[in-house]
Structure formats: C-alpha cells, structure tokens
Amino acid sequence: xxxxxxxxxxxxxxxxxxxxxxxxxxxxxxxxxxxxxxxxxxxxxxxxxxxxxxxxxxxxxxxxxxxxxxxxxxxxxxxxxxxxxxxxxxxxxxxxxxxxxxxxxxxxxxxxxxxxxxxxxxxxxxxxxxxxxxxxxxxxxxxxxxxxxxxxxxxxxxxxxxxxxxxxxxxxxxxxxxxxxxxxxxxxxxxxxxxxxxxxxxxxxxxxxxxxxxxxxxxxxxxxxxxxxxxxxxxxxxxxxxxxxxxxxxxxxxxxxxxxxxxxxxxxxxxxxxxxxxxxxxxxxxxxxxxxxxxxxxxxxxxxxxxxxxxxxxxxxxxxxxxxxxxxxxxxxxxxxxxxxxxxxxxxxxxxxxxxxxxxxxxxxxxxxxxxxxxxxxxxxxxxxxxxxxxxxxxxxxxxxxxxxxxxxxxxxxxxxxxxxxxxxxxxxxxxxxxxxxxxxxxxxxxxxxxxxxxxxxxxxxxxxxxxxxxxxxxxxxxxxxxxxxxxxxxxxxxxxxxxxxxxxxxxxxxxxxxxxxxxxxxxxxxxxxxxxxxxxxxxxxxxxxxxxxxxxxxxxxxxxxxxxxxxxxxxxxxxxxxxxxxxxxxxxxxxxxxxx
RNA sequence: GGUCCCGUGGUGCAGUUUGGAGUGCACGCCGGCCUGUCAAGCCGGAGGUCGCGGGUUCAAAUCCCGUCGGGACCGCCA
Numbered sequence: 103x104x105x106x107x108x109x110x111x112x113x114x115x116x117x118x119x120x121x122x123x124x125x126x127x128x129x130x131x132x133x134x135x136x137x138x139x140x141x142x143x144x145x146x147x148x149x150x151x152x153x154x155x156x157x158x159x160x161x162x163x164x165x166x167x168x169x170x171x172x173x174x175x176x177x178x179x180x181x182x183x184x185x186x187x188x189x190x191x192x193x194x195x196x197x198x199x200x201x202x203x204x205x206x207x208x209x210x211x212x213x214x215x216x217x218x219x220x221x222x223x224x225x226x227x228x229x230x231x232x233x234x235x236x237x238x239x240x241x242x243x244x245x246x247x248x249x250x251x252x253x254x255x256x257x258x259x260x261x262x263x264x265x266x267x268x269x270x271x272x273x274x275x276x277x278x279x280x281x282x283x284x285x286x287x288x289x290x291x292x293x294x295x296x297x298x299x300x301x302x303x304x305x306x307x308x309x310x311x312x313x314x315x316x317x318x319x320x321x322x323x324x325x326x327x328x329x330x331x332x333x334x335x336x337x338x339x340x341x342x343x344x345x346x347x348x349x350x351x352x353x354x355x356x357x358x359x360x361x362x363x364x365x366x367x368x369x370x371x372x373x374x375x376x377x378x379x380x381x382x383x384x385x386x387x388x389x390x391x392x393x394x395x396x397x398x399x400x401x402x403x404x405x406x407x408x409x410x411x412x413x414x415x416x417x418x419x420x421x422x423x424x425x426x427x428x429x430x431x432x433x434x435x436x437x438x439x440x441x442x443x444x445x446x447x448x449x450x451x452x453x454x455x456x457x458x459x460x461x462x463x464x465x466x467x468x469x470x471x472x473x474x475x476x477x478x479x480x481x482x483x484x485x486x487x488x489x490x491x492x493x494x495x496x497x498x499x500x501x502x503x504x505x506x507x508x509x510x511x512x513x514x515x516x517x518x519x520x521x522x523x524x525x526x527x528x529x530x531x532x533x534x535x536x537x538x539x540x541x542x543x544x545x546x547x548x549x550x551x552x553x554x555x556x557x558x559x560x561x562x563x564x565x566x567x568x569x570x571x572x573x574x575x576x577x578x579x580x581x582x583x584x585x586x587x588x589x590x591x592x593x594x595x596x597x598x599x600x601x602x603x604x605x606x607x608x609x610x611x612x613x614x615x616x617x618x619x620x621x622x623x624x625x626x627x628x629x630x631x632x633x634x635x636x637x638x639x640x641x642x643x644x645x646x647x648x649x650x651x652x653x654x655x656x657x658x659x660x661x662x663x664x665x666x667x668x669x670x671x672x673x674x675x676x677x678x679x680x681x682x683x684x685x686x687x688x689x690x691x692x693x694x695x696x697x698x699x
Numbered sequence: 700g701g702u703c704c705c706g707u708g709g710u711g712c713a714g715u716u717u718g719g720a721g722u723g724c725a726c727g728c729c730g731g732c733c734u735g736u737c738a739a740g741c742c743g744g745a746g747g748u749c750g751c752g753g754g755u756u757c758a759a760a761u762c763c764c765g766u767c768g769g770g771a772c773c774g775c776c777a
Contacts, residue, residue: 128737136734149737160727177735185737202728205710208738210726213711217769270777290777317776451702451773516773543777557777669770 103165109146111184115170120189122148123197125228126162127207131155139194141166144233147182149173150189161200161207161225168192216660221674223665235662238357239650243310245356246330246646249349255308255332260295262288262312267624269557271315274325282691288314291643293557294628296333297600300639301631308332310646319669321658322592322648329595333641339583339599342640343380343535346587346597350649351376354531357653377533380587384538389508393426393515395536398591400529403428403522405514408502411487417479419456422504426514429492430499430521434461437499445517449503454513458502462494470494519591526590527655534588538563541582545574551615552577556584558614559607559628561599561640570609577613587644589652595644602636604629 104123111120127142137156140147141164150166158164168189179185204222205214207229219226226232247257266273266287273287289295291313299307311331319325330349334341355376381399388397391404405426412420430437442459449457458476465471472485472494480488492500501517503510541562542552552574554560562570563581570580583599601607607629611621621629647659660666667673687693 128739130736130739131733132736132739133733136736138736138739140737147737151735153734174735177737179737182737202709206726206738210711210738215706215710215769218710271775293777315776318774320776321771323776448702448773453773554777560777668768670768672768674769 107145108141108143108148109183111148111170111187111189113172113186116172116187117170119167119169121165121167122150122189123165124163125200126158126160126164128160129156129158139164139166139192142228144237146184148184148187148189149179149182150192150194152192152194156194158194158196159200159202161203161228162196163198163200165195165197166192167195217668217674220666220668223675227664232661235650235654235656236664238654239646239662241356242353242650242653243646245352246349247310249352250308250330250332250345253306253345253348255306255334255345256304257309258296258299258304258307259309260289260292260311264289264295267294269624271317274314274316277690277692279690290315291329292331294625296331296641297559297628297636297639298631300333300335301634301636304335306332306334307641311643319667319671321660322651324647324659324663324666325671327659328646329643330646331641331643332597333639335637335639337638337640339537339585339640342597342599342642343585346595346642346644347377347380350533350587350594350644353649354653377531380533380535382535382537385536385540385581386538388534388536389511389515393511393513393518394591395539396586396588396591396593397515397534397536398519398523399532399534400524400590401522403430403518405511405518406492408488408491411484411491412504415480415484417476417484419476420458420480420502420504422506422510424507424510425502425504426510427488427492427500427502428514428518428521429494430501431495432497433499433521434463434497437461442499445501445520448520449513449517452513452516453509454503455505455509456503457513457517458504460488460494460500460502462489462496462498462500464496470496472500523591526652526657529590531652532590536586536588538581539584539586540578541566541580541584542577545578549615550574552613554614556582556596556598558610558616559598559600560584561601562606562610570613583640585642587642589649592648592652593645594648595642597640597642599638599640602632602638604632607632 105121106115108122108124111122122141124141124143127140127147129140130138134155135153137152137154139150139152139156139158141150150168166189169191170187171190173186173188203225205211205218207225211219211226211229227236263276263286266275266285271290273290276286276288278284278286292309292311296307309331311329312326313329314326316325317323332345334345383397385395388395391397392399393405405428408425408427409423412425415421445459446457458474460472460474460477463471463473470489472489477485488500488502494500501514503513505513540555541560543555544553545551546553561583563583566580569576584596585598586596587594601610647662650662651657651659654662656662665673665675672678
C-alpha cells in the first residue's frame with residue numbers, strides 16, 4: 103500500500119516514484135493550479151505538491167503517489183527532517199475523510215484542557231510528542247527485558263485474580279459469580295507470588311507486571327501502573343542493587359541512543375552514557391538532610407541542624423526535640439510579606455506548629471542582621487548561631503521549624519521542594535539508593551505494637567537482630583534490609599531482603615501482634631511454602647511509568663500512558679466507571695446501596 | 700477526609716478586582732480569491748445555556764451560596 107514512511111523520504115530518493123500514506127497535517131492551497139500538502143505519519147512529515155486544486159481537509163487519511171525531487175532553491179524547510187525534498191506531481195487518493203480535529207495537533211496541544219485530549223485520545227496519540235512518549239516507553243521496556251534476560255532472569259506471569267489481603271493499599275475487588283459473596287482482589291503487586299517462585303526454584307524471577315491500588319491519584323500515581331518486578335534466590339542486598347542498577351542503566355541508554363524522532367528530553371542532559379555509579383544514602387541521613395525518604399538531590403537547600411543552639415533558649419517554641427532551618431539564597435527581594443504569610447499557613451497545613459522566617463539584612467558592623475517577628479525572643483548568641491550555621495548572606499530568607507524530629511524534617515522537606523525544586527525537565531538525572539530503612543515505622547498508640555515500615559516479610563538488619571528481643575522503645579531503631587531507588591525526588595521503586603526462616607518470621611509476626619492463627623489466615627500459604635525449603639531471597643520492583651516520564655522530562659505519568667484516567671479515576675473516553683445492568687449484579691449476588699449523604 | 704487553583708463559540712485567552720446589551724483577540728471551521736507555500740496570504744461569513752442550580756439586584760460572565768467537572772498538593776499509597 104505504501105513504499106516508504108513519510109519521515110523517511112530523503113535526497114537519496116530523488117527521481118523515484120514513491121507512495122506514502124498518512125494524515126493531512128496541513129494544506130496550503132494556491133488556487134486551482136497549485137497546492138501543498140503536509141502528510142504526517144508517526145515517522146514525520148513530508149510535503150506533497152499537487153499541480154491543481156486539492157479538495158482535502160485536516161486529518162483526512164490519504165495515499166499519495168509522487169516523484170521525489172529536490173525543492174527549488176530558497177524553499178528548503180530547515181524545520182523539517184524531510185525539508186530538502188518534496189513529493190511532486192502527486193496523485194492523491196482519499197482513503198477516508200475526517201471531521202476537523204477537536205483541538206490543534208501541533209505544539210499548541212500542550213495548552214489544551216487535558217480532558218479534551220483524553221476524550222479524544224485516539225487523536226491526541228497522533229501528535230509527535232505522544233508518539234515519542236509511546237515509542238520511548240516501548241524501547242525502555244524492551245531494554246529492561248533484554249537486560250533482565252541477559253542477567254539470567256526468567257519472566258513468569260502471575261495471576262490477576264488473587265485473594266485479598268488486608269495489608270497495604272486498598273484493594274480493587276472483583277466479585278465471584280460462581281461463589282456469590284466471595285471476591286477476588288486485583289494484585290497491588292505480585293509480592294507473594296514471586297516469593298513462591300523462589301521456593302519453586304525459579305532462582306531469578308522477573309515480570310513486567312501490572313499492579314493495581316485503589317488509592318487517591320496524583321501526578322505520579324494511577325490506579326493501574328506497570329512495574330519491573332524482580333526477585334532472586336541466594337542473593338543479598340548488594341546483588342539486587344547491582345541487578346536493578348544494570349536494568350535501569352540499560353533503560354537510560356536505550357533512550358539516549360534512540361532512533362530519530364524518538365529521542366529523550368532535556369532531562370538527559372548531563373547523562374553521558376549510562377547512569378554510572380548510583381550514590382547511596384541511609385534513610386536516616388536522607389530524612390535528616392533533605393526531610394524526605396525520597397530526596398531530590400538535584401539541588402541543595404539542605405536542612406541544617408540547629409537543635410543544640412536552642413537547648414537553653416528563652417524562646418519556648420524552640421525548646422523542642424528538633425530545630426532545623428533552610429536557607430533560600432537571595433530570595434528576600436522576591437519574597438513578599440504576604441508570600442511569607444502564605445508559606446506559614448501552608449506549613450501549618452503540613453503539620454507544623456509554626457514557621458519562623460528571617461530576612462537576612464546588612465548589620466551595622468558590616469555583618470548580617472536577621473530580621474524576623476520572633477527575633478526579639480532570641481538571644482544575640484542564638485541569632486548569631488543561626489546565621490553562622492546556615493551561612494546566611496545578605497538578601498537570603500531563612501526558614502526555621504521546631505518540633506519533633508519527624509515533624510520538623512517533614513515540614514522543612516516539603517518547604518525545600520516548594521521553594522527550590524527545579525522543573526522536571528532540568529537538572530539531569532540524579533539517581534539515589536536510599537538504604538537502611540527502619541523496620542518499624544512507629545509504635546501504635548492504641549495497641550502498643552510496632553507498625554511495619556515495609557511489609558512483615560522484610561529481613562531486619564543483621565546488626566540489629568538483638569534489639570528485636572529488647573524493649574519496645576528500642577524497636578524503632580531497628581534497621582531493615584529494605585532499600586528504595588529514588589530519581590529526582592520521585593520514588594522509583596523499593597525492595598528488600600526477605601525473611602526466609604520460620605523462627606525469625608514468627609518472631610516478627612509476634613512483635614506485630616499477628617498470632618499464628620491470624621497469620622495462617624492472612625498469608626498461611628506463604629508460611630506453608632516456607633516449610634518446604636525456601637532459599638534466602640531478595641527482590642525489588644520499580645515503576646516503569648515514573649521512569650519513562652522522568653526520562654522524557656514529563657512531570658505527569660499520564661503523558662506516558664496511552665489511556666490514563668483523570669485524578670478522580672474516570673476515563674473521559676470510555677466513561678468508566680459506569681453502572682452495570684441489574685441482571686449482572688444479581689448474577690453476582692450483589693445489590694448497591696443508595697448513595698451516601 | 701482536607702487545602703488551593705481553573706471552568707467564557709471547536710481550541711487557547713482577555714473581560715470578573717469596581718455589576719450596565721454576549722463585547723474583544725488569536726487559531727480553527729465554512730465560502731470566495733490566489734502558481735512556491737510551509738502555523739501560507741487576502742476578503743467575507745457562521746458559530747455562545749459565560750459548567751450547572753439557586754440567591755442578591757432595576758440589572759449578574761462579574762457579587763453570595765450550593766453543586767458538577769478538571770488540575771496541583773496534604774492525608775492516604777505496608
């Protein structure tokens with residue numbers, strides 16, 4: 103039907119009679135003697151010249167046969183990859199007509215209401231950016247699969263209809279027709295199945311797995327998302343980090359060396375070949391310095407420790423377990439009083455008791471002077487200490503928070519991002535392994551039991567095993583062999599070494615207050631499996647959507663998903679979710695309640 | 700569960716602060732002209748439930764209340 107793709111027509115074809123197919127991107131008609139037609143397919147655009155009137159409209163589907171020729175002098179289009187040539191003496195066959203597109207398909211589409219794009223996603227996907235994103239995603243997936251294959255992993259598919267377990271995120275639930283009143287759950291991840299694969303001697307498992315979680319959506323979260331899920335036997339944390347680093351490296355390289363028209367975004371600036379050695383940081387250090395367990399290390403503005411300066415302060419609000427500050431360099435001129443008030447309100451919404459701001463001005467002695475509503479409550483020594491620790495320069499704004507360590511770091515971490523975070527497409531790719539996560543996140547105030555930070559099968563750090571037998575105050579200090587991969591402040595994925603011996607597993611479950619009966623009820627099949635020779639194993643999973651989005655400089659994963667849902671979980675294209683026929687419900691033994699409220 | 704922002708011909712916007720006739724801009728669309736354009740150009744035209752509902756007012760796109768849709772975020776996401 104066609105002899106070449108539109109974007110492939112070049113000077114080497116001059117003189118050949120070629121046939122191309124595609125959509126009418128634009129037409130420029132000059133009366134009944136001459137018309138130009140820009141024909142588009144996913145490879146690009148080629149100009150076709152018709153010696154006569156061309157009765158065509160935008161987005162009509164046509165087949166054009168013509169003779170490739172060099173464009174006349176002065177009419178070469180440098181903007182176009184095929185701009186040196188054109189298809190002349192064209193014969194145009196209309197394969198299909200089309201209504202005018204509901205929004206412009208050129209670069210102006212970036213400004214169009216996303217709902218309009220999603221409602222007509224099939225048109226949106228014709229755009230060069232969406233084609234680039236889809237094809238980059240496919241190339242990343244291919245590179246990851248090849249890397250995992252080469253490292254001896256075998257792809258195993260696991261079920262989509264599984265048993266619901268109460269841990270973690272809210273499950274999507276599927277009613278059973280054959281057993282009315284019973285339900286399947288869609289997997290939040292293949293976690294338990296991949297561990298069963300380890301018991302089953304698969305040795306090295308991976309899967310490009312769809313995962314589903316019924317939680318509120320965000321720019322980096324959809325109900326359904328795609329993960330590279332992996333698990334390996336007879337392996338420790340180092341082995342997993344090596345394997346995953348290699349897979350991500352392959353993904354990054356595949357984008358950098360991609361085909362024309364499918365290249366990456368400016369996020370790849372500064373990445374020479376691959377991702378190189380990925381730095382590591384302990385969870386404690388990450389939270390302490392950046393106020394986040396997924397620090398964006400593309401920029402500084404680190405949290406500075408000030409607690410000891412205020413140990414004996416007369417400023418009661420600052421007599422707190424943790425006082426920290428950040429410095430917004432040179433921002434005083436662009437930071438109005440009303441903005442400071444807004445930031446204070448925002449900080450309170452984030453959970454701060456308050457936010458202290460200080461403008462750095464020139465002092466009488468030539469040094470700096472901190473100007474703040476609360477400066478009068480602080481001693482000269484305290485103010486001097488703050489200025490010194492934060493390296494305050496005239497024109498800066500300082501922000502201080504005093505609270506429990508977790509609250510102080512949380513609020514300042516969010517404020518740091520709010521004030522200093524570069525755009526998604528700038529600052530290069532800054533990967534980071536965050537290691538030594540705590541085993542327990544907190545102690546439940548009601549039950550007195552520790553709450554797991556990862557999941558109950560996470561192996562404690564070998565050096566901290568003794569503390570498991572100690573008092574509950576010491577439990578929060580127990581580290582786990584869990585690790586996260588972070589890229590530019592996005593959590594790409596996480597993993598852990600798993601507990602493979604029953605005694606330790608039982609001890610952890612006991613600590614969590616999960617008795618043998620409850621354990622058997624919730625994941626007895628896994629504990630049973632561990633009775634039959636479970637090898638030591640460890641694994642990881644990371645989000646493909648997020649990785650591809652960041653590689654392309656997109657700040658929203660919807661841009662790298664062909665048919666995503668809106669933030670409220672609807673699909674403007676199909677109308678999902680919809681009601682179903684009452685007969686369908688009856689067959690499933692279901693009846694809906696009247697709407698709440 | 701919560702905070703903030705947005706909603707005006709097919710698309711993007713201005714108009715809303717300070718109420719006064721659906722007023723304006725660009726693109727697109729329809730028709731005409733046009734033999735080297737490339738976001739072609741020129742001329743003409745059509746196209747509106749100012750998201751929806753209620754209230755205040757002589758008068759509401761504009762002010763107030765509610766609601767729907769969308770987005771960003773907090774909580775949530777072991």
